Amino acid sequence: MAAAGERAIEFGMEAADQRMSELRARAEASVSAEALANVFGKSDSDLVMNNRRAEAAWGGIDLVPRVLVDMSQSTTATSVLGQPVRLPVIVGPTGEIQRALHPDGELAVARAAETVGAAMILSTFASYSFADVARCTSHPLWFQLYFMTDRGLTAELVRRAEVGGCSAIVLTVDVNGAIPNWGRLQQASINASAVFEGLDLSTAPNELVDPRLDWDGLEWLCAQTSLPIIIKGIQSPQDAALAAGAGASGIVVSNHGGFALEGSAAPVELLPAVVQATGDELEIYVDGGVRRGTDILKALALGARAVLIGRPMLWGLMAGGEAGVQSALEILRRELLTAQLLCGVSDITQVPAELTRVSGFQPQGEL
Numbered sequence: 001m002a003a004a005g006e007r008a009i010e011f012g013m014e015a016a017d018q019r020m021s022e023l024r025a026r027a028e029a030s031v032s033a034e035a036l037a038n039v040f041g042k043s044d045s046d047l048v049m050n051n052r053r054a055e056a057a058w059g060g061i062d063l064v065p066r067v068l069v070d071m072s073q074s075t076t077a078t079s080v081l082g083q084p085v086r087l088p089v090i091v092g093p094t095g096e097i098q099r100a101l102h103p104d105g106e107l108a109v110a111r112a113a114e115t116v117g118a119a120m121i122l123s124t125f126a127s128y129s130f131a132d133v134a135r136c137t138s139h140p141l142w143f144q145l146y147f148m149t150d151r152g153l154t155a156e157l158v159r160r161a162e163v164g165g166c167s168a169i170v171l172t173v174d175v176n177g178a179i180p181n182w183g184r185l186q187q188a189s190i191n192a193s194a195v196f197e198g199l200d201l202s203t204a205p206n207e208l209v210d211p212r213l214d215w216d217g218l219e220w221l222c223a224q225t226s227l228p229i230i231i232k233g234i235q236s237p238q239d240a241a242l243a244a245g246a247g248a249s250g251i252v253v254s255n256h257g258g259f260a261l262e263g264s265a266a267p268v269e270l271l272p273a274v275v276q277a278t279g280d281e282l283e284i285y286v287d288g289g290v291r292r293g294t295d296i297l298k299a300l301a302l303g304a305r306a307v308l309i310g311r312p313m314l315w316g317l318m319a320g321g322e323a324g325v326q327s328a329l330e331i332l333r334r335e336l337l338t339a340q341l342l343c344g345v346s347d348i349t350q351v352p353a354e355l356t357r358v359s360g361f362q363p364q365g366e367l
């Protein structure tokens, strides 16, 4: 459990980077422009534009702090699906690219998540096995599933995740059998999927993933496992309501870090409508462009339980393996706690909606 009354300034080791932008710059300087484009997309590509829009959207939300609140017991500790974590940040799935960027790949990420007390999601295309990763962390480890065209294969992956120590299935639904940027990502990848070990993986990944998946398919998946199911890649409030009705335990409001649909909205812009459509029926997470502690506080004020990060973890891996990922998480934690102290939010599970408003001068006197 996290110590009560955490102090932003005293937290953690001496960080190499004080801000995410410094870690990012260090990471980007460590590889060639070509390698960088293979992982994150070319600088003028749709996916980079989508992700820039997601990053910028957080800046369009203001925080309106409360003062004279007793902050002596303030903490970033919370829970996700009932499991305690020390930070409302979940390390998102990013395929086998983690090992391509650092030989320790997911093991480094899991060790950093353990140190900081964060949950982690292991990708369908993870390069280390469930058992190897699970050994590195006692915090929640969830399995991100692409629904396979071969249902027997899908059921087997779910079984492996259960036996391997994962405590939830995160079903990614936003690429629908068409993983964009796959060709480029392949150039950066190392073809080391450990999750499929011993299974026939001769089919190309775009054909592996079932484009026929619908709400009936979800029902079938729910019947295969007793683990809670989170749906990753929800954007429309209607789908969010359907997910709640279909028995999902959580949803991730996400556009796959910009990798999916060109011209999609910044996920945080969709969050309020999604929250309104689902009420308290399931836990809602959001990702896309989360780079600062204040972004996390804004997400929670808007109704999210936690945020996911993709790129910040990859920058950490590139800049320094486990220590780099730990640095990324510590930057977010330190900044979140600082924001809490400055906003009068002692308990991160109770962030009032009134803490945020849309940026801009409001001459009518209404916030």
Ligand SMILES: Cc1cc2nc3c(=O)[nH]c(=O)nc-3n(C[C@H](O)[C@H](O)[C@H](O)COP(=O)(O)O)c2cc1C
Pocket: 039, 040, 051, 054, 092, 093, 094, 095, 097, 123, 124, 125, 144, 172, 232, 254, 255, 256, 257, 258, 259, 287, 288, 289, 290, 308, 309, 310, 311, 312
């Ligand atoms: C290189 C890369 C690979 C990714 N691979 C996956 C994946 O295999 N499955 C998945 O559900 N999401 C994948 N994502 C999306 C992330 O899980 C996450 O939704 C996104 O990166 C969050 O946005 P951010 O990078 O701005 O933090 C990937 C993202 C990146 C950058």
